Amino acid sequence: MNKRPIIIDCDTGHDDAIALLLALGSPEVELKAVTTTAGNNVVDKTFHNTLKVLSHIGVTDIPVAKGAESFFFQPHKIADHVHGDSGLDGPELAEPSFGGVKLSAVELIEKTVRESAEKITLCPMGPLTNIATFVLSCPDLLPKIERISFMGGSAVGGNASPVAEFNTWQDPEAAQIVLKSGVPITMCSLDATFDAYITAEEKERFRQIGNKAGILTAELLDFFGKFHAKVGNKGAPMHDACAVAAVINPALFEMKRANVSMDLNGTFTRGCTTTDITGVTGRKQNCDVTFGVDREAFVELLYSAVKNLQ
Amino acid sequence: MLKEPVIIDTDPGIDDFMALVLAAKCERFDIKALTPVAGNQVFEKVWRNARGIAKLLGINCVVTKGAEKPLILEQELADAVHGETGLGKLQLPESDAPVCEKYAWDVMYEEAKKNPGKLHIIAIGPLTNVAIAIKKYPDIVGLIGKLSIMGGSAGFGNHSPYGEFNIWVDPHAAAIVFRSGLKVQMFGMDGNKTCQMSVQDFHDIMDLDCAIKQEMNDALSFSIEAAHGYGAEAPVLHDAVTMAGIIDESLMEFVECYTDVEVRSKTCFGRTICDVRNTWGKQPNSLVAVKGDKEKFKSVIINTLKKYR
Numbered sequence: 001m002n003k004r005p006i007i008i009d010c011d012t013g014h015d016d017a018i019a020l021l022l023a024l025g026s027p028e029v030e031l032k033a034v035t036t037t038a039g040n041n042v043v044d045k046t047f048h049n050t051l052k053v054l055s056h057i058g059v060t061d062i063p064v065a066k067g068a069e070s071f072f073f074q075p076h077k078i079a080d081h082v083h084g085d086s087g088l089d090g091p092e093l094a095e096p097s098f099g100g101v102k103l104s105a106v107e108l109i110e111k112t113v114r115e116s117a118e119k120i121t122l123c124p125m126g127p128l129t130n131i132a133t134f135v136l137s138c139p140d141l142l143p144k145i146e147r148i149s150f151m152g153g154s155a156v157g158g159n160a161s162p163v164a165e166f167n168t169w170q171d172p173e174a175a176q177i178v179l180k181s182g183v184p185i186t187m188c189s190l191d192a193t194f195d196a197y198i199t200a201e202e203k204e205r206f207r208q209i210g211n212k213a214g215i216l217t218a219e220l221l222d223f224f225g226k227f228h229a230k231v232g233n234k235g236a237p238m239h240d241a242c243a244v245a246a247v248i249n250p251a252l253f254e255m256k257r258a259n260v261s262m263d264l265n266g267t268f269t270r271g272c273t274t275t276d277i278t279g280v281t282g283r284k285q286n287c288d289v290t291f292g293v294d295r296e297a298f299v300e301l302l303y304s305a306v307k308n309l310q
Numbered sequence: 311m312l313k314e315p316v317i318i319d320t321d322p323g324i325d326d327f328m329a330l331v332l333a334a335k336c337e338r339f340d341i342k343a344l345t346p347v348a349g350n351q352v353f354e355k356v357w358r359n360a361r362g363i364a365k366l367l368g369i370n371c372v373v374t375k376g377a378e379k380p381l382i383l384e385q386e387l388a389d390a391v392h393g394e395t396g397l398g399k400l401q402l403p404e405s406d407a408p409v410c411e412k413y414a415w416d417v418m419y420e421e422a423k424k425n426p427g428k429l430h431i432i433a434i435g436p437l438t439n440v441a442i443a444i445k446k447y448p449d450i451v452g453l454i455g456k457l458s459i460m461g462g463s464a465g466f467g468n469h470s471p472y473g474e475f476n477i478w479v480d481p482h483a484a485a486i487v488f489r490s491g492l493k494v495q496m497f498g499m500d501g502n503k504t505c506q507m508s509v510q511d512f513h514d515i516m517d518l519d520c521a522i523k524q525e526m527n528d529a530l531s532f533s534i535e536a537a538h539g540y541g542a543e544a545p546v547l548h549d550a551v552t553m554a555g556i557i558d559e560s561l562m563e564f565v566e567c568y569t570d571v572e573v574r575s576k577t578c579f580g581r582t583i584c585d586v587r588n589t590w591g592k593q594p595n596s597l598v599a600v601k602g603d604k605e606k607f608k609s610v611i612i613n614t615l616k617k618y619r
Contacts, residue, residue, distance in 0.1 A: 156465045162568075162585035163578070231587075266575025274577035276471040 067105025398532025
């Protein structure tokens, strides 16, 4: 089978870790590189967490680079109330058995895309700072980007504010640069990702697989699920894994095409992804926006990926 | 029966006309005033329309002067939806009632003081008059019994991606109202859209024999044509849904949340921010109608029309 080459840009993070497992265990995609950004926590921690997760399941041959420490304009605010002090509280993971590459995140994306014979799909699942910098600094490589499938944004409702999703709220200017890049975009928005949750019973199925990846998934969910239960969400939503799932099988999602642009100056709306669903603005449609997910099929996809791993 | 003192703040408007058709025959209401406000059409036209509708429907109350433009912005009209006069093809009788020289906000305050904790203000146009009342008489907040509005959206809008017309034309007024301390019962896009009638439903209503059959047909047929013009099967009678939801309190489901209004943003100007997930952790100031029962809406209309003999 022809594997689709992808790069994940993440801020690991519980749902980021699970997105990594989904990518690594799915035969439909090939993970060419991983870049990290400030987001859920400071970049030193998200980078370190990423190496720990990969090492834990014995994947040490994928280049991992450290990226943005801060955002274009917005001061950084971590989400330790969701992911804990380490940014990945819960499972006991050993120190990483390999180090990252010496390149920056943007340099690693640039090198990977330049050297690839095929077009590359980018799967960002943190603030879009690294991706925006790549868009700005490598305009000649944009035609080699197949698509950007990012987790972030929302057409309606938010989780960082009443109307803004955390990632786009963290670095709205970066998100605007990406949205205006001209590259085909899938916006895996809260409208669907809140419904891509895993129930307590399903979590036990992952644990029962018995491999390292399965137990890790269950332990990540043990911790992550507590926060989501506290705030009244149904199960633990796997927001970030949707960015990868939408590449593996877009049909899992109900999509609508729309123009999406960032709100940069609202008192209450800064950081929200203004989604023109009716075309009232007359602006060109630039995104496929997720409005629903076949939850059970999504969990099955993740289950078989995790089963394929160590 | 002790009736509920009501003031209807309105910018007629075809759906305002339909809302007033419902209100005029609601036995529970004691309509104290119609307070027109610039909105769907310029003030002079909506004032004339309100007076003509009062005469046609036999609403025996004052029709006040009111705000001729939004608080800060220039007025934007909805003449594509409501036509040149604001009422489609509907021809109204000329009112012979004496002209009331009082302003909307003064009458609101007067009635609120006369009926402390009882007055129900039903605002189905831009919130300019209500905002002026709050700014001029801050203590009106403690005197008003209930405020219901047609406006806003927890989801998408009808005039910009998220902007609903009534809020979008005067978002500053809406912000004053939502921040006033009043609990706002908000009938916005979300619930109203679920009460969108089909063309067949409209014909069921328009074919009903009643004393205002001709007027109903002149107003609604224009509205249906206009809806086809902007690509909808049939119009959503926002103001009428709102009034029906007040008359039949079981018609709508509500979500209680904190709501504010965006007035600075470029892309979300005039958006009602309904914090449904309570990310701000603020005390709720609104009840947002999210889901209605279309059949109940239609029943309210049909049962009301039967009273026009």
